[in-house]
Each structure stands twice: as structure tokens, then as C-alpha cells.
Amino acid sequence: MIRWLVAAIGLCVVATHALAADPIEIGIGYLGHAGVKSKLSLVEQPSANDGLAGARLAIEDNNTTGKFLNQRFTLEEIRLKEDDDVAKAAVALAGRNGFIIADLAADALLKAADALRDRGTVLLNAGSLDDRLREQDCRANVIHIAPTRSMLADALAQYLVWKQWKRWLLVAGSHEPDKLYAEALRRAATRFGAKIVQERTFDDTGGARRTDSGVTLIQRQMPVFTQQAPAYDVLVAADESEVFASYLPYRTWDPRPIAGSAGLVPLSWDGAHDQWGAIQMQNRFFKLNSRRMTALDMQAWTAARMIGEATSRTNSGDPKAVFDFLKRPDFSVAAFKGQRLTLRDWNFQLRQPILLVDGRMVVSVSPQEGFLHQVSELDTLGVDRPETKCKLR
Template sequence: MHRYAPAAAAALILAGFTAPALAETAYRAAVLRVDKAGAMPISRLDLPPADLGFAGGQLGNDDNATTGAFMGQIFTTEQVAATPETAGEALEKLLGAGVEWVVVLADAPTTLALADQAGERALIFNAGSSADSLRGQDCRANMLHLAPSDQMLADALAQYLAWKRWDEWVLIYGSHPEDQDLAGAYRKAATKFGLSIVAEKVYEDTGGARRTDSGHIQVQKQMPVFTQGFPAHDVVVSADQAGVFADWLPWHTWDPRPVAGSAGLKPVSWHPAHEAWGGTQFHTRFEKLAGRAARPEDYNTWMALRVIGEGASRTSGGDRAAVEAFIRSEEFGLAAFKGQGLNFRDWDGQLRQPVLLVTDNVVASVSPQEEFLHQTSQLDTLGIDRPETGCKF
């Protein structure tokens, strides 16, 4: 009888039979970007586009909608730009409108405050802050992290430098708290992988202009003097989250040494030159949508929306608790153009993921490096592992 089933189905269609429509289930998300006033970046090429993060969210929502159309699922994503002063009010409006999934692009203190404000009313996706504190003492049960942590980024670079046998570092870090936190991550990474920091120096932010007509003339004279007198070393590692000085280090150090960290060879979640594992497909679709190259904030936000879509496609009924339970489970895997399915660490909510090591125009390498092994997941060689975590949900 089974061999005639297709013909019988065709006859029913010809007779005017139609299957009942699927009941529609709505998933309401938002991207909340908190723009903080600050100094201009060193290079005009680093000026943030007006749709930073929002374009990645739009692509993620579009991808969800494509899959959801076959399952009776409707995805909507609101885009809200706020300041630190208005972020709380903006979040409250979103929650009041029934939004249960909020992607946050903000610094660590603002992200933490928004997570506390949301409480059990929404799941917060941290797509902007790399602060280890949000994965440690300030972790929250209602927060997942798409952005790699400082420790993941530092470990990714340290693994590559260890592979190169560039074992002796000079560490230069800025005077802002986030710079010092990143410097701490590099110290831990050096110890973890058997490397040595032979000297450290702080670059004080005096509040002067980062971009002036004579900027390059001043730097050409000042930076070699600033980097003079270090012991023998293989590489200069910079920790400059605030974007004050690191871009001026390459080609200006006293000794002819490569620069890595916040300039030179940089560890990032995404880069326009990444083509492996289908990355070109992502770039093509994003550039058609936004008219520009994707930045890490766009990629992180896209991943957050796709996490929601993947969770929705594997559950039914639109229940946030059920979707979240699947997202956090071992069965979850996000295809994100990095060669393997990505999932979340259960001890701190961090998304496991490879880290790209990039220069201006190419991806030089991808960590974890194959020589570094782990008993559970090689991706857990990057960042804070289970025995080390300070997170207590």
C-alpha cells in the first residue's frame, strides 16, 4: 500500500484538500545598544557605524524567520539605542511590551545592571562586554555570553605565541580599569602556557587628543622613547580596551619587535577576512544587507539571535523556559561558521568558540591551537575552566 501513497496524496490535493494551517508562535526579541560618550578613536576607520550591532541582529532575525516560516514561528527583533542614563527605562519599556530575549551591547557595569533589572522577566545575551567579572563574581543566572571573555582572548593569543616560541613578552597596558583587567588576563595566560612577562609598563591616559594634525609626528618621537630600555623580549603585548595608545605601537617600538594584543596580531570573535567554514557566505549576506563589512559586535549579535532561533526550532509552544533549557543543554549546537557546533558552558554561561587571530587583511591563525588538549572540550583551553570559575548562580 505504501508505494501508492504519493499518488493518493496528489489526488487529494487535486481534489482541493488543504492541510490545516500551523498555529503561529511569536518570539519577541530586542537588541539594546548602550552608547557611551567617549574620545574619538585613533583612526577614523574605527568610527562605529550607525547600525553597529543592529545590522547583525537584523540578519539573525531574517535567518530565524526563514526557518520559522516552515514551523509557524514568527520572529521580531526591536532595535533600541540608549545611553547609560536611559538604558534602564528603555529596558523596562521592552519588558513591558512582552520582549523576553534581550541582546545587550554595553560595557560591563551597564550589562550587569540591566541583567539585574530584567531578573526572571527576560534572558539577557551579552554581546558586547568581554569582562571576566561578568563570567565570575558578577555572573547572573539570566545572562548568557556571546562575546568571548578577556581570558578567552588572552589565552587564544598566548597559545599561538607559545606555538611560535615567542616566550618572552613585554606587557604594556592602559590606565583605565578595563585595560588593567585585560592585562590581568594576559598575566594569567602567560602563566598558564609557560610564557614569561619580562617587563610591564603603564601607558597613562592624560586626556589629550588621540587624533591631531601632528599626531603621527608626535608619536614618531614619543613612542620609541616610551618603549626604550626593556629587557630582551620576543613580542610586545598590549592591553588597551579604551583605545588610547595600542594602534600607535606597531612600527614605533624602540626595538624591532612584533606587536600583539590590542593592536598588531589581535584576538577577535570575527573579522571581514575570515573565509573558512563557509564564512564567505555570512559576509556576502551581511554586506548585501548592511552595505559594509561585519564587525565583532554584529557577529556576536547575530549569534545571539540565532541561538534563540535554534532553540525555538527544537522546542514547541514558544515557552521561554523550554527554549532556554534546550539552549543550555548538551544537545544544543550553534552553527556559526567556525568549523564546529558551539554551545554554552554550564558553569558561567559563556559560549564556547574558536577565536580568530587577525591582522589588518588576513586571519593569521585560529585558536585553540591543535597542540593544546583538554579532557572535555579543546575549546575549554580558552578562558576560565570549570575548576577555576568564581561564578555562583
């Protein structure tokens, strides 16, 4: 009798507990730098919340889904100033959040990853394109949402080769990221059968980006800089530092199209992309932020959505269970790219189609038709498994 009573009381307790159950809370941190890098074009000037705005939209989307599953997502942001200790900030965020979306330069990202290694906190790299983070410097607690330079370069090369624009004049900037991008473009040319007929370096001699009589000067400089080149089909510019590439279109000595850092640009996302349901995403983003969605916004959105997706599938707020689910071979996420996006299991890089955009329209999407692969055509973009230097640990 007493046993029955105890059991009945037990059941009541369970029942009331179930009714009043607190939602599963999933905290996501956002770690980025304060301030924005200036662009040559005023219309491309990044917003102060570039990236973060995408993560915020994903939190909204996750919470719309979460209300049906009793899950609640929050976003906590830390913006590092120049002298701030990235490891300390990462540990502070990790105290309250199981996942951290990072928009950091490669070295800072590695510091944060190593500081979090023993806690098991997972970083989602939304900002850094460096191949080395997925190769010799890869980490077992970092998932890469941003594409690599080699993925972007391969996406562009496939299109230029398909277009039969195989003779390239490569112009690279003098800063480190420009050199890395130029290296990725050289690799892409070799892989897909393009020929770099000549290379030139555009030295950054300093100076202001914007002056009141800028156009007159640039109009004299650029033709001179590009004259006496061997016969070429397309000028490919590597200028991540925003020093010269945007000045090239319509100003080259020979009438040639520009690609790379200006003209036809490979990106993970663009405000003009509207295929595959993307228009809904663009509308939602615009409604929330009163501006167009950038590649960085999309990379941060995808990072937070992957956590949302894994949380709804596992129905768990345990970051380890969610990370394990993300690593499963059947994990995939829908991100308005016309096909499922999956993770490369050897370095946790997100496979993704790359858009080729001209600033107003999406010109094409790579991989291009006919570039085949035994596993996934998306692996024709970037460093593939047999070439990888990554050993996850």
C-alpha cells in the same frame, strides 16, 4: 448521533484553526548604548549600528527558516542615553520580548539582569568581555555570547607560545578595562609558559585622537617610550581604551612585532574571516549593510541565531521552553567557526574558537594544536570549571 455531530464539528473547528493558525511570534529585544566609542584608526571607526546589524541579519535568517515552520521573529531596539535608567528600559523591552540581546557595560548589564530576574526574561550578553560577569557576578538569567578577556588572552598566548615568542614586554593603558586586559594577559602568560620580562604603563594624559600633524609627534614618542627594554620577543599591548596601542607597530625602539590591542589581535570575528563557509555569512552581511562584519555584529548574530535555533527545535514560542533547550547539554549552534559552539553549563558562557587577526587577514585560529583538554579543547581558553567562582542563582 448528536455526539458524532459534535465531534465532527469539533474536528472542523480544529481543522480550520490549524489552517489559519497565526505564526508563532518570537520577539527579541536589543538593548545598547547610544553613540560609539572612537577608535584610533579611521578605518576601524565603528558604525552606529555596530552589533545591531548582526542581530538584524540573524532575524532575516531566522525568518527564512521560520517561514517553513510558521514562526516569525521580530527585533525591537532601545538605545540608552547617558542618564537613562537601564533597569526601566530592560523591563519595558521584556514586556514585549522574551529575550533581550544586550550590548552593555558590566554594571549596567547586572542592573538589567536583576530587574528581569523575577520575570524570567533571559539576557544574551553580546558586548561585555568582563570575566566577573561569568565568575563572582554571574547570573542564572544571562547567557554570554561575547568571549571573555581571559579567553581572548589565552587564545593569543597559545599562538605566541607556539611561535616561540615567549618573552613579552607588556604595556598596559591606565584605564580600568586596560588593567583588566593586562591582568588576563598575565594569567595567560603564566598558564602557557610565557614570561613577561617587563611591564610598562602608558598614561592617558588626554588630548585629541586626531590632529593634522599627528604622525610626526607619534613617530618621536613611541620609540622613546619603548627604548631600554630588556630582551623581548613580542610587545603585548593592553589598550581597550584606544589611547596608544595602534601607534606601536613599526615604531618600537627594537624591531619587534606587536600583539594584543594592536598588531595581532584576538577577536571572536573579523571581516577578513572566510573559512568554514564564513564567506557566505560575510556576503550576506555586506549585501544587507554595505560594510564589513565586526566581532560585535557576529556576537549579536550568534545570540539571535541561538534563539532561532532553539525555537525551531522546540517548535515553541514560549521563552521558558526555549531557554530550557538552550541549557540542555546537547545544545549547539553553528557559527562558521569550523566546529559546533556549546555553552559552559557552570556559567552559560559560549565556548568558541578565537581568531587572531592583523586587520587585513586571519593569521591563525585558537585553540592551537597540542593544547589538550579532557572535555573540550575550547575550554583551554578562559576560566575553566575547576577554577570558576560562579554559583548560578
